[in-house]
Amino acid sequence: MVFWTISPHSIRQRIMIEDDFDRRTFANMDLALDRVCGRSPIGEQHELRNHIAESIILCAKGGRTTLGALTEAGERALARFQSPKKSA
Numbered sequence: 001m002v003f004w005t006i007s008p009h010s011i012r013q014r015i016m017i018e019d020d021f022d023r024r025t026f027a028n029m030d031l032a033l034d035r036v037c038g039r040s041p042i043g044e045q046h047e048l049r050n051h052i053a054e055s056i057i058l059c060a061k062g063g064r065t066t067l068g069a070l071t072e073a074g075e076r077a078l079a080r081f082q083s084p085k086k087s088a
Contacts, residue, residue: 025065029056032067036074040082052077 021029036052037043055077056070064070 021060021065025060028065028067028070029060032056032070032074035071036078039075040078048078048081051081 033049033053033056037049040048042048052074055073059065059070059073064073
């Protein structure tokens, strides 16, 4: 089961997300999230899944809704999450 939780109001958030996209896009988003998170040993961490999900959602809202585009967006988010944080 995929969790599209981005806020403490997860049920309301999921309904809002589902209302924004057709079933095919939402299915592609779920699959992209699973694929990207499945490639990481920490892929089940809530913080990481949220980070990747946010990028996938932004990609889809921008009109890029193919599985490939959504997966690429998720992979970029995973790379950013895993890269060392630079201190100011």
